[in-house]
């Protein structure tokens with residue numbers, strides 16, 4: 477594969493990346509003088525959770541792990557890329573050791589100076605580069621991003637409590653990272669929802685307990701769930717729909733327990749007491 481064949485949204489290995497762009501095989505900023513390009517890698521698995529998105533802009537932390545970050549080496553190259561024509565390609569590690577290609581980005585103006593704790597525990601200046609994606613016709617899917625988030629969570633879970641506290645100390649929560657994603661919205665039949673709520677008659681159809689609270693209109697709070705999810709081509713029908721308390725609803729989504737599913741299938745076929 478060569479650079480021209482690489483598509484936005486594709487994931488490649490470090491070897492492929494190194495070979496394709498002719499850059500070093502380590503580092504968050506990798507330059508190829510020969511190809512006049514700079515590769516930027518945003519990798520939360522490296523323990524630096526500092527990069528954040530705001531819509532289509534990535535606020536990318538410059539290079540330099542200890543002491544004040546200075547406008548030199550790759551930081552300088554990035555800041556001057558508009559004048560030098562240096563091409564900037566962005567990769568993000570969402571899956572350990574896989575590099576998700578965001579395409580070319582451009583440095584969008586002013587560097588932001590922030591203070592952060594460095595890896596020796598000292599407060600230092602870091603340089604934050606706003607980067608804008610050049611191609612806007614690719615939007616990451618919400619489901620994909622959620623799946624990847626689980627991997628990062630699992631990675632963090634392996635760390636001991638001291639490491640967690642150190643990481644928190646280094647990166648005090650600032651502005652939340654947010655980005656544009658695409659997702660499929662399933663419209664549910666409102667008549668069906670009401671029918672199922674009435675069938676449930678204020679009790680969760682799985683655990684049979686009363687709804688945990690009344691909503692602000694005085695109705696028992698239950699959530700409508702599709703036994704076979706709509707996203708898995710489940711039908712929006714009485715037979716596939718149940719009303720659950722929030723606990724059971726979460727449980728169904730997290731455990732997907734076969735016995736629970738069978739139980740619900742039977743219940744959903746029963747005629748309502750009150751309709």
Ligand SMILES: [Zn+2]
Pocket residue numbers: 680681682683684685720721722723724725
């Ligand atoms: Zn329940």
Ligand SMILES: [Zn+2]
Pocket residue numbers: 700701702725729
């Ligand atoms: Zn559900």
